Amino acid sequence: MKKLLLAASAMALLAGAAAAQEATGAAPKIGIILGFTGPLESITPNMAAGAELAISEVNAAGGILGGQQVTTERADSTCTDAAAATAAAEGLVSGGVNAIMGADCSGVTGAVLTNVAVPNGIGIISPSATSPGLSTAEDNGLFFRTAPSDARQGEILANVLKDRGVTDVAVTYTNNDYGKGLSDSFTQAFTAAGGTVSITVPHEDGKADYSAEVASLAASGSDVLLVAGYTDQGGRGIIQNALDTGAFETFVLPDGMIGQDIVDNLGDGLSSSFGTMPGTDSPGAAAFRDLAAAQNLDGASVYAPESYDAAALILLAMQAANSTNGADWTAKVMDIANAPGEQILPGQLDKALDLLAQGQDIDYVGATAVELIGSGESAGNFRELEFKDGQIETIRFR
Amino acid sequence: MDLLNALVTFANFVFVPAVAYGSQLALGALGVTLIYGILRFSNFAHGETMSFGTAITIMATWGLQAAGVTAGPLPTALIALPIGIGATILLVLGTDRAVYRFYRDRKAAPVILVIVSMGVMFIMSAIVRFLVGVEDIQFADGERMLVSARDFKTWTGLEEGLAIRTTQVITVVVAAVAVALLFWFLNRTRTGKSMRAFSDNEDLALLSGINPDRVVAVTWILVAALATTAGVLYGLDKSFKAFTYFQLLLPIFASAVVGGLGNPLGAIAGGFVIAFSEVMVTYAWKQVVAYASFGAWAPDGLLQLMSTEYKFAVSFAILIIVLLFKPTGLFKGQSV
Numbered sequence A: 001m002k003k004l005l006l007a008a009s010a011m012a013l014l015a016g017a018a019a020a021q022e023a024t025g026a027a028p029k030i031g032i033i034l035g036f037t038g039p040l041e042s043i044t045p046n047m048a049a050g051a052e053l054a055i056s057e058v059n060a061a062g063g064i065l066g067g068q069q070v071t072t073e074r075a076d077s078t079c080t081d082a083a084a085a086t087a088a089a090e091g092l093v094s095g096g097v098n099a100i101m102g103a104d105c106s107g108v109t110g111a112v113l114t115n116v117a118v119p120n121g122i123g124i125i126s127p128s129a130t131s132p133g134l135s136t137a138e139d140n141g142l143f144f145r146t147a148p149s150d151a152r153q154g155e156i157l158a159n160v161l162k163d164r165g166v167t168d169v170a171v172t173y174t175n176n177d178y179g180k181g182l183s184d185s186f187t188q189a190f191t192a193a194g195g196t197v198s199i200t201v202p203h204e205d206g207k208a209d210y211s212a213e214v215a216s217l218a219a220s221g222s223d224v225l226l227v228a229g230y231t232d233q234g235g236r237g238i239i240q241n242a243l244d245t246g247a248f249e250t251f252v253l254p255d256g257m258i259g260q261d262i263v264d265n266l267g268d269g270l271s272s273s274f275g276t277m278p279g280t281d282s283p284g285a286a287a288f289r290d291l292a293a294a295q296n297l298d299g300a301s302v303y304a305p306e307s308y309d310a311a312a313l314i315l316l317a318m319q320a321a322n323s324t325n326g327a328d329w330t331a332k333v334m335d336i337a338n339a340p341g342e343q344i345l346p347g348q349l350d351k352a353l354d355l356l357a358q359g360q361d362i363d364y365v366g367a368t369a370v371e372l373i374g375s376g377e378s379a380g381n382f383r384e385l386e387f388k389d390g391q392i393e394t395i396r397f398r
Numbered sequence B: 001m002d003l004l005n006a007l008v009t010f011a012n013f014v015f016v017p018a019v020a021y022g023s024q025l026a027l028g029a030l031g032v033t034l035i036y037g038i039l040r041f042s043n044f045a046h047g048e049t050m051s052f053g054t055a056i057t058i059m060a061t062w063g064l065q066a067a068g069v070t071a072g073p074l075p076t077a078l079i080a081l082p083i084g085i086g087a088t089i090l091l092v093l094g095t096d097r098a099v100y101r102f103y104r105d106r107k108a109a110p111v112i113l114v115i116v117s118m119g120v121m122f123i124m125s126a127i128v129r130f131l132v133g134v135e136d137i138q139f140a141d142g143e144r145m146l147v148s149a150r151d152f153k154t155w156t157g158l159e160e161g162l163a164i165r166t167t168q169v170i171t172v173v174v175a176a177v178a179v180a181l182l183f184w185f186l187n188r189t190r191t192g193k194s195m196r197a198f199s200d201n202e203d204l205a206l207l208s209g210i211n212p213d214r215v216v217a218v219t220w221i222l223v224a225a226l227a228t229t230a231g232v233l234y235g236l237d238k239s240f241k242a243f244t245y246f247q248l249l250l251p252i253f254a255s256a257v258v259g260g261l262g263n264p265l266g267a268i269a270g271g272f273v274i275a276f277s278e279v280m281v282t283y284a285w286k287q288v289v290a291y292a293s294f295g296a297w298a299p300d301g302l303l304q305l306m307s308t309e310y311k312f313a314v315s316f317a318i319l320i321i322v323l324l325f326k327p328t329g330l331f332k333g334q335s336v
Helices: A002-023 A044-060 A082-094 A106-120 A132-136 A151-163 A177-192 A211-219 A234-245 A260-270 A283-294 A304-321 A326-337 A349-357 B002-039 B046-066 B077-105 B110-132 B149-156 B166-188 B190-200 B202-207 B212-237 B242-259 B264-281 B286-292 B308-325
Strands: A029-034 A071-076 A099-102 A123-126 A143-148 A168-174 A196-203 A224-228 A250-253 A274-278 A342-344 A362-364 A382-388 A391-397 B145-147
Touching: A029 A044, A029 A082, A029 A304, A044 A071, A044 A283, A044 A304, A044 A349, A071 A082, A082 A106, A099 A106, A099 A304, A106 A123, A106 A132, A123 A304, A123 A326, A143 A304, A151 A177, A151 A250, A151 A274, A151 A382, A168 A177, A168 A211, A168 A234, A177 A196, A177 A224, A196 A211, A196 A234, A196 B308, A211 A234, A211 B002, A211 B264, A211 B286, A211 B308, A224 A234, A234 A260, A234 B002, A260 A391, A283 A304, A304 A326, A304 A349, A304 A362, A326 A362, A342 A349, A349 A362, B002 B046, B002 B149, B002 B166, B002 B190, B002 B212, B002 B242, B002 B264, B002 B286, B046 B077, B046 B110, B046 B212, B046 B242, B077 B110, B077 B212, B110 B242, B145 B149, B145 B166, B166 B190, B166 B212, B166 B264, B190 B202, B190 B212, B202 B212, B212 B242, B242 B264, B242 B308, B264 B308
Parallel strands: A029 A071, A029 A099, A099 A123, A123 A143, A168 A196, A168 A224, A224 A250, A250 A274, A342 A362
Antiparallel strands: A274 A382, A382 A391
């Protein structure tokens, strides 16, 4: 009985909060919550500036929802402290924001999503949270991100191998969250595509001897070895040992293994190997850099383009839904981010707003070639690499 | 033919790497066991002593290379090795004068000396990082492969290749020479005999007029030479990284204890026991079995007894079993 009462009163409170939000739906307001203090403090000012660039562009074009100017409010996520981020986000909500651009780190983003966004029905787009765990978070459809999940690279690697006709591969990974996560997502994607992972061997970094690992990998009978490790750690030791013993000649190298030093150290040993790392050649990236340069902002700064895209998506979705209500505009995000429709690059937000006002469809490309997949996260863009004559060469973009 | 392939696969992935790794461990364990036998404590700074000697050798190698001196097909580091040994001798003699002698004069308990040696370990590791940094350094030059897997396949027409690195051969040869010299010194020279007497019974040795300071100094000189040689051979074969040398301490102590602390023969045997068990227990025997059974039985599984992340567990399991049933080690050493 007590529980029932508790639940009932909780429901009543929630309903009250929702009603309160309906009432404040006057001028649209965007909360920008990033770690202005803490480990990311060096890049967050550029990220916030990127988001505000999109908002001022929209305001210059006459605003959204029939000419309303958009206001912003910044808050500090700290990147590391979930309680502080929750309090900061609650401050934004009581300040009347209709949407949240952020947060930055995966941990605090999950906290803001669960503790603030979902209970208050506010939509949230993160520019930089990459943890695979957020893909399956309970979000009521309110959460999106313009950065790819770490799990995505596993799928990209599986595609690269499939296109190159490799069906049988041995895998070794550095024994931590990055290596294990990448190895797991790759194995899942590769097996689903009909490939075989013959053996999976973890390796510890900084160990004395990798003969045992290479011996086991070689015994699998595969010709290709995927090394999900680090260039200056066990990953290089494994490759060196495998080359010396003639166990493998072709290696697949994810982003942690890409660096000029490994090419310098191993030289011709990598001539038949290939790899992937994040990157895009979309015209949007160049357009954003020009746009940012005009505002004295470094357009190549880490996650600044993603922040611009996150803020632009929020505003365009509000225009498309003709509403600032979280449930309404978040339902439109996937439509405007993906084809079909007229492609929109940075600097063309005025055109996008006009098209949406006329009821036409748009495909927001933005600074990072946005393509949302799954539960609403960026598909991500990767460079496929080869190693020729001591140089890292980009073969194609994926 | 298939039987040959099985043998070659086994040699390539198990025998050759394990022999080279075992030689490096054996040289390291010899140093540990000498200190334990004569100075009567477990020297935790031994890994860092190896690291220091290697760092000096690397810098001397760079100097020689800059001056245009190389050893032809052999690594230049072999010429630089005596410089590294000399610097390490000065370092350990200095450490003994500044630190260990104080505790020795007070007849401090071995456990105190062990803790003291940990302090020395931290200081030495800091010195090494100041000297050459924390990055991965490759300093092997000259001919890298004695027999490459691809050449071996063309010569013999076998399906499996056998690769032997120059550094692996150098490791085994140098280790054999060093061990032979050590045993000759301990068994045939007057100083060596006095060291053994000191190790067997300190009081009796002192009564018969053996100079303890001389015994201690000679021990440190031998240890410095062995440690530097082991460190340089290891660095040539793999690569030099300060942190890895600290990690080497574990298998080296396991080797010394398994063989019997204080017993030089045991240290060598222990090194090979640890190296072979690390590689063999975690090896996937699939291909060897498939070849050896003339293709009649190609197993579906990998025939791997234990996954490779447990290779250290293997060393420690052996260590515990030996300590439980033969506390003095495989060869008769002192009980811990």
